[in-house]
Amino acid sequence: MSVTVDIAHRFQGFDLNVSFHADEGVTALFGPSGAGKTTIIQSVAGLLSPNAGQIKINGRTVFDSSTSINLAPQKRNLGYVFQEARLFPHMSVARNLSFGPRARGQALDAAYQDQIVAMLGLDDLLERRPSALSGGEKQRVALARALLSKPEILLLDEPLAALDAARKEDILPYLERLRDHAGIAMLYVSHSVSEVVRLANQVVLLKDGKVAQTGSVEEVFSDTRAASVLGLRETGAVLRAKVIAHHPDGLTELKGGGAVLHLPKVAAQTGDTVRLRIKATDVMLSLSRPEGISALNVIKAKISDLRDGQGPGMLVRLQCGEDHLLARITRRSAKAMDLKLGQTLFAVVKSVSVAQADIGT
């Protein structure tokens, strides 16, 4: 399963011109409001015909302006969770959910449906009309509806935006499983970095209708250049670590960045490789190995880049083993510590500050 997009489209006052390839797994479309994310997704779905370019799904050309190929949406075998739920107002929630399977002539997979319904907490809503649902409930039904049609390609336009953290926590692992086991490709639009880092294999960073950067999550989010797009608070690095052991006190021991790390229980098998995201603001630097502190994770590292930000902060890039970390510190500290390129020091990461939501399995 894969999607190849190379399109240009013009709206009054807005030019879209993007080209990227999304493999099996999750490709996040990330960018500010009005960057063109929905326009891209609509083009892939076949709901909007771009002025020019071509789109391939699994190698099959579904749109090509030069040969006037334009496959109807119903033939593209995809699932689309719209930014606005777009539920059928004249049908009950249950009917909305069974619309896709019926339309595709699929036999009812009751077990699958029950699973989705339970995950999204829709049990009590099945007989309701969409007009009697809350905003978040609508969004959950829309997500369930798309999932139940068992598509090859999932297009998700801010599917979790209206949901609370607890509910997101229920849904994200499911999307992870889908990503890892169902072999489908997902285009995922979200404004939440933690969602993207957790889910995405690849990020397409959009700005004003252009691809600003594209690559693996590690690449894009560890890039000091990306900081301006992501915002102060979300800059960070992603590093791969291998699960060594699960300890009885609930901590998981991992090896990554040339150091041994301890994290609260990570949902992965011993021997698995996981992806850890460590925000730049969560990394503290120390000239000597600190003693008697609560932070368990101290990584020996070498400064590979020093970059001034706007304001009083600066970004320090650290080489640790084959990986790197980003640390955001004040210039005052940098001066006090007299940091220099190539200097060796210790990065202190509080175990619990590597958030659950930022661990991609």
Added chain:
Amino acid sequence: MSVTVDIAHRFQGFDLNVSFHADEGVTALFGPSGAGKTTIIQSVAGLLSPNAGQIKINGRTVFDSSTSINLAPQKRNLGYVFQEARLFPHMSVARNLSFGPRARGQALDAAYQDQIVAMLGLDDLLERRPSALSGGEKQRVALARALLSKPEILLLDEPLAALDAARKEDILPYLERLRDHAGIAMLYVSHSVSEVVRLANQVVLLKDGKVAQTGSVEEVFSDTRAASVLGLRETGAVLRAKVIAHHPDGLTELKGGGAVLHLPKVAAQTGDTVRLRIKATDVMLSLSRPEGISALNVIKAKISDLRDGQGPGMLVRLQCGEDHLLARITRRSAKAMDLKLGQTLFAVVKSVSVAQADIGT
């Protein structure tokens, strides 16, 4: 400006029964999807008549089921940002924006309008129809429309949900100024803790149509009991600090928690008191005063409470001066450091880890 709500309403399968008072400033309605947030807001707006109870705005009863008072929405002088934008599809953005002032017969305040339009990045959109806007753009127009009608009460139902972090960063300071200087009351629905902490004076925690907890942000979010509702990652303490000086390197020096703190430029006057939120996961404990580290803020504190969480973590409550901090550390660290009630130690907070978004002025 204040709002008093004491209502009961019943939907098929859902019972709302809430009572709270919202003073001048921001009152956050916080709770999972389907908890009844929108229902409350609609009742305050006069768009839904609850089965029973009463609602007062500025002491004036606008709804009372026992005396059958039910003031029309247009007479309640409020501004409502709906969860779904609800823009007028037959009007340009500019017309949408001027609708409120015209309806209220207010003279056009061009400077004010320009300011709002610039803040929300709507300059290029003014001539467009809502149908030609992206999801986030619609939400921004809806926010602008409500703000421009200069209401006494602002009802905001997830006004920033569809916006990227950078755009939120533009809007939040404005909402703060509105809160501090306009003297209006805001009911603010959001699923984002950082938004709520930054904006709200008071939090009403909702669950299944009931008020689970209510109080100041400091109380609700510092309460170790609230941790379960907020989730692991969002627990933290709020402490008050006084601005001592703004330094030329961009750092602001504050005094709070019995210690001197350095934060990136805080938008407050010297002498002002500000509210700082420090997440439990951002606090590291050290037995001795650490040297040679990048963190600027080290607070001497005494352990006032030790509380086991689920999983490998525990929550440490610290007394520092008259305030307190929460620190989340692993039990393994606690054992290694041999933490005891009453023990004196040092809390290390990285300056930049007190996020801009978590500073309430």
Added chain:
Amino acid sequence: AAASLRGVLDDVNQGAPTQVTVSYAGSAALARQIAQGAPADVFLSANTRWVAWLQDQGSTNTFTSQDFLSNTLVLIGTTDQPDFDLKTLPDLLDNDFLAIGHDRSVPAGIYAREALTSLGLWESLAGKILQTDNVRAALRLVALGEAPYAVTYATDAIADPRVTVLHRFAPQDHSPITYRLANLSDAAEAEAYVNYLFSPATRQIFREHGFQDVPE
């Protein structure tokens, strides 16, 4: 005036002593309108019954009426059939229809039924009769070939070159066909116009259109 007088009356009015405005509609509608105060001075009805009805209403100040014209009833068809025999009509019709005015509401239809009944044909024509809402519609059906035969006034047959008269009914087979005139005003112009209508020159015009004077 009755709608079926249009044509001839337009010709007649060319020479009228006063400016005449004619409202052509069904006799029933006109009678009711006059009863409701319509600004009419003279009412020309194709039908004596509505004149009588109007007189009964007593709603006009002055009311004098007199028989005005007479007409004859004919059977028309599309092609000339010199040896046409009315008796064979039921057989000739086969699957086709005979068009007449509505046998209770349209005067020509009433006369047609009377005539056909007294000739003993009505029963055998049952189910083969088309009734129209006015006699001109019956004529039109023949003219268009939709019906092979119709019973109309002689005047109608003259007016339309597409039809020919196959049979003339004898006046004694049906009640007398009379157009009746009601003078509803005492204005001098109305008087003059009525006189004009009865003047020999005008009578000649009517006769040219196939009308006949009322038998004394």
Added chain:
Amino acid sequence: MSWLAEFLGPEGFAAMRLSIWVSLWATLLSLPLALWVAHLLVRKRFWGRELLNIVVHLPLVLPPVVTGYLLLVTFGRRAPVGQFLEQSFGLLLAFRWTGAALAAAIMGFPLMVRAIRLALESVDPKLEQAAATLGASRARIYMTVTLPLMLPGVIAGAVLAFAKALGEVGATITFVSNIPGQTQTLPSAIYAMLQIPGEEPMAFRLVIVSTLIAVIALVVSELLARRARNGSV
């Protein structure tokens, strides 16, 4: 029913039965065509669209007699289309109840199309798009999304057409004449009665029956429309 037959007399009663029959057929037969025409007018851009729009409205604009006349010269027994239909399908329209139904259908057609058009225009294409992404074929989308959403308008259109059919006299009488028991509908009967002095009471009996039928149709339609709005699936 027998009291009704007495109340109306045999001729009036026959006219009533015929009128209901004719109106129902007129409504039901024109419905699919009206749906199709409305679809063409709203969703398609083709050469001659404006022409179609005008043709659909003509029966409203023209005096009914003219429509009846045009029907007669088109579908009459000597007219080309009429002969073709008779020879090919054995379908006789002129001077039959079928012709009355045709006349009524044509007179009500503009009303029906307009109502359906309005309803179709207010169906949100975004919902149809959503259905398409769920794999529904065009036909399925139409049947399960578009049609249910425009149902109130379809019902309104059907009621208008039915009511119009109940009241149509000009075109009907011109096209199929007034043959008691065969083509004499309620309005034709009423029309005839009103031409006879003193028959007003009988005419008004027929008017009352006509009104009653319309009332029943209206009430049923309002109930259906309410169910449609609250969603029937």
Added chain:
Amino acid sequence: MSWLAEFLGPEGFAAMRLSIWVSLWATLLSLPLALWVAHLLVRKRFWGRELLNIVVHLPLVLPPVVTGYLLLVTFGRRAPVGQFLEQSFGLLLAFRWTGAALAAAIMGFPLMVRAIRLALESVDPKLEQAAATLGASRARIYMTVTLPLMLPGVIAGAVLAFAKALGEVGATITFVSNIPGQTQTLPSAIYAMLQIPGEEPMAFRLVIVSTLIAVIALVVSELLARRARNGSV
């Protein structure tokens, strides 16, 4: 215009002018009332609502002659309402163009109300709520939100009524007679001409003109509706 006058003859030309005049008045005058009635039927729940609905539909259901007859016995110069209007306001309806306009308005009223109703039903009350929270009075909401949103339906209703007025003959001729230059509208003139064998060509000239007027009205309405849909403000 003179070639048109020649084409139609003085009587036909006068009928055309009168018909346009009458149809415009009928449409414009019934519009506010239709908006109000549609509002009552859609948004209010009151005793007698169903009755109002039926009364509105009656002119469609009844043969036009009956409607004309009822108008005559209500608004005639000897009839109670007619006399009252004449004495109190000097408003004469019977046998005047005003009466023709009244007849046309009443015949078109059900069509207009239905179209407006359908449009009103599809206006999203959530937008009206949004307007209310912005401080707009009910009247203002109606004028700036509701009415613009239902404009396509209002235009459709107006066009239907106008077209109907152009074609209405039964009620008009029964109520106000067929007085050339005063109450003889195009359809009445066409009706009268069809009474004379051989005058069909002239009748068809009038039909063509009638159709042309309708075409113009249709095209204008489609343009207006398109503008309304794309938003006019």
